[in-house]
Amino acid sequence: MGSCWDYEEWNWTKIAIWAAILLVVGAVLIVLILAFAVIKPPTAMAEDALLTSFELAPSPNSSNSTTAATAKSPLQVLSYKATAAVSMRNPNLHYAISFGPVAAAFSFNGTLFDESGTVAAFNLAARKETTVRLKVGGVDKALPKLPAGGAAEFARQKEAGRFEVEVRLDTVMQYKGRKAKCPLVVICTLSLQLVDPDVAATSFQKTKCTILRAKMSGC
Ligand SMILES: *[C@@H]1O[C@H](CO)[C@@H](O)[C@H](O)[C@H]1NC(C)=O
Ligand SMILES: *[C@@H]1O[C@H](CO)[C@@H](O)[C@H](O)[C@H]1NC(C)=O
Ligand SMILES: *[C@@H]1O[C@H](CO)[C@@H](O)[C@H](O)[C@H]1NC(C)=O
Secondary structure, three states, X not given: OHXXXXXXXXXXXXXXXXHHHHHHHHHHHHHHHHHHHOOOOOEEEEEEEEEEEEEEEEXXXXXXXXXXXXXXXXXXXXXXXXXXXXXXXXXXXXXXXXXXXXXEEEEEOOEEEEEEEEEOOEEEOXXXXXXXXXXXXXXXXXXXXXXXXXXXXXXXXXXXXXXXXEEEEEEEEEEOOOOOOXXXXXXXXXEEOXXXXXXXXXXXXXXXXXXXXXXXXXX
């Protein structure tokens, strides 16, 4: 009788040990698959942004009524000063990502107004994050492509106290150990309050940026 119980106990112990081994092996396999087989794209977040100057005005030239072409929708000039900090994160457990030089472009109402921002190439180790900082400014920059309703849209946003500014980052990335060089676009739509640089107390809401990836193999 006793030996029978012993046998059964031994049997359950054995089953428990095997179950535990299978669980551990399964867990290790899952971790390995996640680390090596599944490659995730980087993520981006607008951490902070500041608009200390943003003024749209008709171009001094276009007030000249003799220029018939501009009389209908006068050419607008923009004066602006903005900073933006965008964090880039590599969510992968194993793969590092290298990024080429980043070109930054700022747009208002679908109209590009600054593309002077650049960031040097950088690397992101697995599960690491870095912050890309941009600072742009301009005085009376002509916006020949601002749509006819652009000035009205500017006035409406100014009235509302917040400007919708889009920051677009263009770069090429490469997963470590992979050949493909993948074009990557990050688009952050920012809702910015115009602030006095001396006050500097802002209420910036962190916003997730959209990642656009190339549909290429290995990307
Ligand atoms: C307006 O046009 C006239 C004639 O073409 C020109 O003499 C004048 O300089 C212009 N004014 C401005 C502000 O461009
Ligand atoms: C005004 O017109 C002059 C001459 O056509 C041009 O050189 C200048 O760039 C114009 N200014 C703006 C702000 O468009
Ligand atoms: C620009 O503003 C107009 C309203 O004046 C709006 O209809 C349009 O969708 C805006 N375009 C973009 C790209 O934001």
